[in-house]
Amino acid sequence: MAGSVWQQQAFAIDVRMNAHRVAKHANLRTLYIRRRNQLLRENTTNNDALRKQYVKIRSHLLTQRYNVSLDAMSIHSKSRSVASVASTPDLNLSATNIWNEQVLSENEVVPTSRAEASRAIVGDTSIAENYAFAGVHHIFDQHTDAVSMIKFAHNDRARLCAVSHDHSMSVCNVASSPPSVEFVFQGHTAPVTGCDWSASNDLIATCSLDASVRLWSVVDRVCLRVVHELCGHPVYSCLFHPVNNNLLLTGSSFGLVAVVNVSTGIYVKGSNCKVGGAVLCMAGDASGRLFWAGTDKGMIISILCDDLGRLSKGKRLILSQNSPITCLSWRSWISREARDPTLLVNIAANAVCILKVLDKDGTVQLKRKFNINHKSGKYLVRSTFCPIMSFREGACVVTGSEDSCVYFLDIQSKEQRNAVNKLQGHACPVLGVSFNYDESLLATSDHQGLLILWSREKH
Known part of the structure; x- marks a missing residue:
C-alpha cells in the first residue's frame, strides 16, 4: 500500500x-x-x-x-x-x-x-478531425515481397521495424530528412512472419517459416542468436514478455506456444503449451501473467504464465470455425466509456472484433464486430489501437484490409457507418499498420512490399 x-x-x-x-x-x-x-x-x-x-x-x-x-x-x-x-x-x-x-x-x-x-x-476535436491522416509523408520500397508486419519502437517516434517475405528485416529512421533505411538484416532462409522490440529497444526478435527465431542487436547490427523451433515447424509469431524481457514467447504452425530464455537461447522447462492449430498471433497484458494466442482454426486461447515462464492453458473462444485469427492486440482500457481490458482481433471472416476480457483466467466475450474486406487466410491482415488513450467521445482503431485500403474505425460509434477515415494509396492487400508513440505518423505495409508513411493533417 x-x-x-x-x-x-x-x-x-x-x-x-x-x-x-x-x-x-x-x-x-x-x-x-x-x-x-x-x-x-x-x-x-x-x-x-x-x-x-x-x-x-x-x-x-x-x-x-x-x-x-x-x-x-x-x-x-x-x-x-x-x-x-x-x-x-x-x-x-x-x-x-x-x-x-x-x-x-x-x-x-x-x-x-x-x-x-x-x-x-x-x-x-472530434475523432474524425483528430485522425484526419491524409498526406503521404514517405514511401519505402526496400523489400521485394510482402511486408507481413511493421512495428515502431517503444516510445520512439523515429525507428520502424519491417519484416518481409523476401527473408529480410529492415529498420527505418522516419525522423531523418528524408526518412531513410538504416540497415537491412539478412539471415532467415524463408519468409519472415513476425517481429517484436524489446522494452529498451536494443533487441529485435524475428520469427520465420524457416522454423527459427533470431535475436538481433540494434546497436551492433548483428544477429546475436538463432533459436530453432522445438519440433522444427514454421514460427508465425514472437512476443517479448512485457515484464521480463529475458523471456520470449513463440507460436508455431504446430500449435505450440513456448518460452525461450533470451540469454541462453534455450526453451524454458515446462513452457510448452499445445493449443491446437497454427498460432498466427499473440498478445499479452501488462502484468505478463496473461497471454492470448490466435490460431488458424478461428480460436483464441488464453495462456497463464508464472514468474519462471511456465505456461498453462486457460479459456478458449471460437469466433468463427476455421477462419484464421490473424492479429491480436491488448489494451487495459480504450476510453472513458470503455474501461474494461479489451482485445482487438482481426479474423479472416471479413471482420474486426472487439472482445471484453472478463477475468484473470483470460475469459473473453465478443463485444462488437465490424465488417472489413478480409476473407482469405493467405493474408495476415493486422490492426492496432491508437496509442494515445483518447479522452474525447469515441475510440479509434486502425486496420488494414484486402481491398487495399486502410480504415480508421470508431469502435464506440452507434452509427451504422463506423469508418471515420479511409486511406487509399496501396494497390494490393494492406497487411501491417503501426503508429509511432505520439500518433504523428502512421505506417502501413502491403502484400507487394510497399511501406507508406502517412502524416497527420494539421488543423
Whole structure:
C-alpha cells in the first residue's frame, strides 16, 4: 500500500504542473502524464527514505522549472479538496482543471464521466478531425515481397521495424530528412512472419517459416542468436514478455506456444503449451501473467504464465470455425466509456472484433464486430489501437484490409457507418499498420512490399 501511495504522490505533482507543459499540444500533455504513470509503476522502490527524497526533489525541480508553487495550486473547495499530497492516497481533480481522474486497482488513470474536463485535454476535436491522416509523408520500397508486419519502437517516434517475405528485416529512421533505411538484416532462409522490440529497444526478435527465431542487436547490427523451433515447424509469431524481457514467447504452425530464455537461447522447462492449430498471433497484458494466442482454426486461447515462464492453458473462444485469427492486440482500457481490458482481433471472416476480457483466467466475450474486406487466410491482415488513450467521445482503431485500403474505425460509434477515415494509396492487400508513440505518423505495409508513411493533417 505504501508503494501505491508514494506513486500517487509523485504522480499528483506532475498532474498539477501539466498545464505548463507543451501548452499548445494537448495530445503530448496526455502522453506525458500516461508515460509518467507507467514509469512510476514500473520503477517502484521499497526504500521509504528514497521515496520521500524523490518526491521532495521532484517538487523542488518542477517548482523552479515553471516558477509556480505547488501550495498555491491547491484546491480548497469542499468537493475537490487536496489538503496535502502526502496525506492521502487518492488523486483528485488537479488545480489546473485539466481532467478529473480516479485510480483503478491496476493503477490505470482514467477520466471520469464529466465530458467537459475530458474534452479539454484533447483540444475539443472530434475523432474524425483528430485522425484526419491524409498526406503521404514517405514511401519505402526496400523489400521485394510482402511486408507481413511493421512495428515502431517503444516510445520512439523515429525507428520502424519491417519484416518481409523476401527473408529480410529492415529498420527505418522516419525522423531523418528524408526518412531513410538504416540497415537491412539478412539471415532467415524463408519468409519472415513476425517481429517484436524489446522494452529498451536494443533487441529485435524475428520469427520465420524457416522454423527459427533470431535475436538481433540494434546497436551492433548483428544477429546475436538463432533459436530453432522445438519440433522444427514454421514460427508465425514472437512476443517479448512485457515484464521480463529475458523471456520470449513463440507460436508455431504446430500449435505450440513456448518460452525461450533470451540469454541462453534455450526453451524454458515446462513452457510448452499445445493449443491446437497454427498460432498466427499473440498478445499479452501488462502484468505478463496473461497471454492470448490466435490460431488458424478461428480460436483464441488464453495462456497463464508464472514468474519462471511456465505456461498453462486457460479459456478458449471460437469466433468463427476455421477462419484464421490473424492479429491480436491488448489494451487495459480504450476510453472513458470503455474501461474494461479489451482485445482487438482481426479474423479472416471479413471482420474486426472487439472482445471484453472478463477475468484473470483470460475469459473473453465478443463485444462488437465490424465488417472489413478480409476473407482469405493467405493474408495476415493486422490492426492496432491508437496509442494515445483518447479522452474525447469515441475510440479509434486502425486496420488494414484486402481491398487495399486502410480504415480508421470508431469502435464506440452507434452509427451504422463506423469508418471515420479511409486511406487509399496501396494497390494490393494492406497487411501491417503501426503508429509511432505520439500518433504523428502512421505506417502501413502491403502484400507487394510497399511501406507508406502517412502524416497527420494539421488543423
